[in-house]
Amino acid sequence: MIIRPRRLRQSKTLREMVRETSLSARDFIYPLFVKHGRKLKDPIASMPGQYQFSVDTLVEEAVEAWDLGIPAVILFGLPDRKDAVGSRSYADDGIVQQAVSAVKARVVDMVVMTDVCLCEYTDHGHCGVIKEGKVDNDSTLELLARQAVSHARAGADFVAPSDMMDGRVAAIRMALDLAGFQDTGILAYAVKYASGFYGPFRDAADSAPQFGDRSSYQMDPANALEALKEAMLDMEEGADMIMVKPALAYLDIIRRVREECLLPLAAYSVSGEYAMVKAAQEKRWIEGERIMMEILLCIKRAGADLILTYFAKEAARLLSKN
């Protein structure tokens, strides 16, 4: 035998020299949930280690993440009240708006991103305005744009529309520019599948739809070409970064989008992916830490530049040890 691949695997040093993919805390974006109140840190049952924070405790969490080398957070809000059009989502004294300014005031250099969507703020739980029993695309755009501008006004560095309405990136870009926020970036949830992996998140963000499901706007898990189309559209509409969501069952999609798209690519390792690892770990059926690192590394290898993950702090701690 002339070619023996095992030569390159003989020692730890050699293996490290030829390793093709590396993982760093700098790759992570840490999702956080914020609600009204003070000194709150309420555990999310289906996501052990994750919490609903009030603004004060959320700031502490952001500081801790920053100190671990995590460069960015993305904020999800739980409003004090809901209505048909999600009006608390674009109120300047809304919960996300308050949280953004508080985090920016304390950790100046951290990149603060905000989820832009209506589902956490509407009483029906859908991501858009309902007209004649359907989620209406075009009247939703205006509200998303208002929400994005109000997040930018609070100091958000990036807004991240997750609604999957057609044309929302262009609508948000135009609204931001008109309001003088030409430097506020857009991380578009370009490729978002209608997925069962979001289950625990809906507990965390209290955003389950009250009727029907989201298949009329989120993508069919069977489709891959459509992912490329969505990614291209968001790129043309002015997105600065794009996202594929979920991550673990969609590594092929991450790879294909990476190959076709010139923008930084983020992948969202969602609540269900996190919950499965935590639950199996609790039962001692798997080595939780090892699986966590393997999943994150493989998402990176598939082509993601950035990973939105609930494991951010835990993984950053492990990485700094090794």
Ligand SMILES: [Zn+2]
């Ligand atoms: Zn939504």
